[in-house]
Amino acid sequence: MMVIGITGPTGAGKTTALREIEKLGGAVVDCDAVYHELLASDIGLQVALCNRFGDIKNTEGGIDRKALGRVVFGDAGALADLDAIVKPFVSAAVDRALAQAREQGKRLAAVDGITLIEGGFAERYDTMVAVLAPVEDRVRRICAREGIGEDYARARIAAQKEDAFYRANCDHILYNDFIDPTQFARVARELFEQLLTQYEAGGIR
Numbered sequence: 001m002m003v004i005g006i007t008g009p010t011g012a013g014k015t016t017a018l019r020e021i022e023k024l025g026g027a028v029v030d031c032d033a034v035y036h037e038l039l040a041s042d043i044g045l046q047v048a049l050c051n052r053f054g055d056i057k058n059t060e061g062g063i064d065r066k067a068l069g070r071v072v073f074g075d076a077g078a079l080a081d082l083d084a085i086v087k088p089f090v091s092a093a094v095d096r097a098l099a100q101a102r103e104q105g106k107r108l109a110a111v112d113g114i115t116l117i118e119g120g121f122a123e124r125y126d127t128m129v130a131v132l133a134p135v136e137d138r139v140r141r142i143c144a145r146e147g148i149g150e151d152y153a154r155a156r157i158a159a160q161k162e163d164a165f166y167r168a169n170c171d172h173i174l175y176n177d178f179i180d181p182t183q184f185a186r187v188a189r190e191l192f193e194q195l196l197t198q199y200e201a202g203g204i205r
Contacts, residue, residue, distance in 0.1 A: 001102050002199040003109050003124075004192070007116045008131035009160045011138030011145075011153075013176035013184055017131050018112055020189040024196070026108035027101035031116070034093045035086065039063040045089045052081055087119060094121075108196055114160070117169045127195060130166035131188075133176040 004021070008014055018028050038045050040062035049063055050056060053071045058064040072078040094111060101109045116122045133141075135157060142153040167173060174191060178184040 001098075001106050001109055002126050002196055003098060003111060004195065005116045005122050005125040005128040006110050006112045006131065007114060007122075007128065007170065008166055008174075009138065009163075010114065010156060011142040012131045012133040013141075013174075013181070014112060014131045016176070016181055016185050017129075017174055017188040017192075018110060020185055020192055021108060021110040023189070024108055024192060025106065026110060026192075027097070027104070027106045029094050029097045029101075029109065029111045031090060031094065031111065031113035031121075034097070035090055036065070038086075038089050038093060039065060039068075042089060045086070048085050049082075052085060053078070083119070091121070107200070108192070117165075122169065126199060127172065128170040129172045129174060129191070129195075130170040131174045131176060132163050132166060137177065 006014055006018060006021075018030075021028055039049075040060070046057065046061075046063055049068065053068060056064050056067040056071065058067075068082070072082050098109055098111070111121070111125060113119070113121065116125075116128070122128045138157055139150060139153045142148065142156065143150055146153075172191060172195070174184075174188050176184045178187075
């Protein structure tokens with residue numbers, strides 16, 4: 001089974017690209033969704049976080065994400081500790097999801113994460129694809145998708161890695177400057193089909 005790492009900044013169009021993976025019969029593992037599920041359900045992670053950051057549980061027994069955010073926001077040391085605690089739990093959960101996809105006979109899977117490169121995950125996958133887009137397009141998409149103001153959207157974008165980082169660390173770039181999303185979807189599908197063909201022919205290992 002070929003595993004593609006999909007990364008890139010918010011608002012670039014990763015969701016559209018990932019839908020094409022699914023249309024090809026592939027499995028998609030969303031690291032952000034995995035993390036949120038673990039905060040709600042993994043007792044080991046909850047204990048580790050409470051030991052470091054205090055009682056940050058919600059009324060349902062999971063981790064209160066807003067309370068956790070308040071603790072680590074603006075504190076580089078706390079954020080580094082959070083990353084160190086969370087990474088092995090997320091990594092193990094992603095591995096379980098990929099193993100399940102293999103058992104199901106999937107030929108293709110994609111792992112979606114905005115910090116795959118920084119987290120050291122990228123080297124574990126067969127190839128890395130970054131989804132990038134012009135800043136103004138990203139601002140427009142984020143505002144429309146999340147109902148936030150333009151200033152806040154720009155602040156979020158400014159806090160993320162620049163395109164040069166992804167270009168330097170990824171094997172392939174999908175640049176989403178299309179007005180029509182179906183055009184970008186077609187380009188993404190063509191790339192994934194090409195990569196899968198190369199992989200199954202032994203050209204990507």
